[in-house]
Amino acid sequence: MAIPLPVLRTLPSCLRAKKGQVTVTLWQGQVVMDVTPGWEAAKRGEVYGVALDLGTSKLAASLHSLATGELLASGGMENPQISHGEDLLSRLSYAFSPDGRGELQRLAVKGVNHLISQLAEEAGVPLGRIYELVVVGNTAMISLFLGVDTSSLARAPFSAPVRGPIDIPAESLGLEIAPQANVHVMPCVAGFVGADAVADILALGLHQASRRRKPVLLVDIGTNSEVILATPDGLAACSCAAGPAFEGAQIKHGMKAVTGAIERVKIDPVTLKIEVATIGNTSPVGLCGSAVVDTVAQLAQAGLITPQGRFTVKAKPHLLGHGRQRHFILVPGDPHHPQITITEQDISQLLLAKAAIQTGIHLLLSQEGVKPSQLKRIYVAGAFGRYLNPASAIRIGLLPPIPPSRVTLVGNTALAGARLALLSTPLRTQAARLAHHIRFLDLARHPHFNNTFTSSLFLPSNTSGS
């Protein structure tokens, strides 16, 4: 049985304090995690763990009792690495600057420490009794969190800097939980397809052949998005650099999906009357990602924009400004409330983001010989996905043409998968195996990538008429 140095250092006094009576906390029956003096029957169940999703934009985590599995607290925060760029590529290039890699590693750890300490305080759990942390994220975020050289992600052929799974002591990363706590980094697949995709699969049970009898598609939408196809032949995946537009970034009146954000937009194609619904039913503050998708779908539906995303003659009377800065008024505003509009520039941003995902879905389905109509179900995961209007997503081409009723919004499945792995070691073994067997589609080297991407920049033609 291994005794880590931090435990060893205080062991002799522990053994003496209560005449040799101690409470020992073991990890998988192999490693001594903690020794405390006396026999603390009450503390028997006081072992805790954290599941963590390292998103490019957002860190999300949940704190659990490892004795009962109970969820004690959960929360999220902005990824502090955002100070070095909203998208992955800015951060990967920053990682090349002197100590850039170290700085990004420390920022990630700082954020994680902050988030975990918040959860622990909320649940009244001592940080020193958190003995396990299961981490998921895309390959870039995982590598930057570990401080691993990311040069293989900065130029083609992109390859995952780490495959994993990896188990390392918390202390060696600078994490402020029990120093000897085990950090389990879930396995990555290839390129940018990381442990988050593996966790998605675990959460939805797609690794079970019975769940794949008919083809199922999973789209995890984020700054870096993953597309996973499950068929009777197995699993295939690719990643798409969608950028942060779906998170409301780089959109003039964009915002995160929080209270006050418009989540639904409806435009009457005849009267052009506009109705909006906000999260929390408050007065509107801005547009979250799903509202931008809705707006573009509705503008197209009403014949107010071309398939290229330019305003039509019909829209002209309703526009303010000039050129690319022309904007369409969604909420007129008043002295106490902001005017909310959408610009042609915003529409372009959204079309770029949707083109990235549309390309991934199209090429992955082609590779696997699956037609959209064969898809039994499309799962949409990610924070953004919680408010998405499936019909609008299909209308703009973000999702392939299937009946909207077959689309299911599943929320943060990456975190859900991390939770499962936190509470079940057999699932960790399964995860390692399945990560190895996923067929990886490298979009960057795909001969049809450029063509497909360029044609995906347009709105599907059947939606442009009213």
Add this chain to the structure above:
Amino acid sequence: MAIPLPVLRTLPSCLRAKKGQVTVTLWQGQVVMDVTPGWEAAKRGEVYGVALDLGTSKLAASLHSLATGELLASGGMENPQISHGEDLLSRLSYAFSPDGRGELQRLAVKGVNHLISQLAEEAGVPLGRIYELVVVGNTAMISLFLGVDTSSLARAPFSAPVRGPIDIPAESLGLEIAPQANVHVMPCVAGFVGADAVADILALGLHQASRRRKPVLLVDIGTNSEVILATPDGLAACSCAAGPAFEGAQIKHGMKAVTGAIERVKIDPVTLKIEVATIGNTSPVGLCGSAVVDTVAQLAQAGLITPQGRFTVKAKPHLLGHGRQRHFILVPGDPHHPQITITEQDISQLLLAKAAIQTGIHLLLSQEGVKPSQLKRIYVAGAFGRYLNPASAIRIGLLPPIPPSRVTLVGNTALAGARLALLSTPLRTQAARLAHHIRFLDLARHPHFNNTFTSSLFLPSNTSGS
């Protein structure tokens, strides 16, 4: 196969540098120690290891090729912890002060880093290619080196803070060799009987039953001394707090056993003419431990001191000074050379030190039912032991009464044992097993300790007459 974080962090760029061609250094086929770009046939054998003896007074180390076993450099230096006390107990009490334990740990590591970098420079070996360090020392030195709580050594019943063996990464201790290098701390026995005793046994092969057909005694003399008895029934050991007198400390004209130190003293019992021999045959500078032993033996032999170590009437004409400060002139000195004398105080210090060891030997032999005359051999180990005159050691009672020809001086066997363990993993397994089976004699709790110690403070009566 485990890949430590420091290796993982640079792995991706290594893999790219020479088109995937890399040289991998493995530890015991289990842990990736190093990955360097390209195939370096020439560097195949460039793997190095260090054996280290953490003595209370002195650090001693040797640098080896792990490919061939060859000794490339060896050396020693004062233990930098000496700034917090020459003996173990001063350091153990300093360890209780705020950050005392941390300070002593850093000092030990600083010394070790200094010594290893000297050896590496001498041998032209890059520090980053030293992948293994085998450490021996008494239980206190081992604990202070690891930063382990030593309170169990500060008050009775003394128990070893660590048993071991322990394998930990160099980086976690602050050692400046390959960060992922393995530090193998050899197993300790009990109380103050540490890994040095186990290494002594390995070096002399006393763990092999064939070597124990007749009883053999090993006395490793240092600030903390170990006594080990090997018999057909097994191994038994105790430790004795001799203090640093044998290292020349706390003796008025005492010095370490280096060039210029008197190593032999002869006093004609009739003429009282004194002859001295120095290390390196230079003019005398001071007395090393073996010369103090010789002097006391010769003074007793010539009837110049009583069994209590006081100068007799016969000595009076040859003394300078008054009371306890009276001193006997060994070298008269001249304008260019120092006068060298021995005081009653010096003699008391030596008798205290020899009483500690004599008590240990006496009680260990009694416990095991072995008479001194049955001893086939006495091995004297330790830096001091290299210059000892066995006849004098027997005459003052430091060693039991046996023919001096049965005494063998073996030098630093603790370091020799560490070397064996550095180069042979089966021997590490044997060491762990034998450490468990050594019968430990706890002198501090022995009912006859006080009596035996008090009577051991005298010189044996048969030596007091001429």
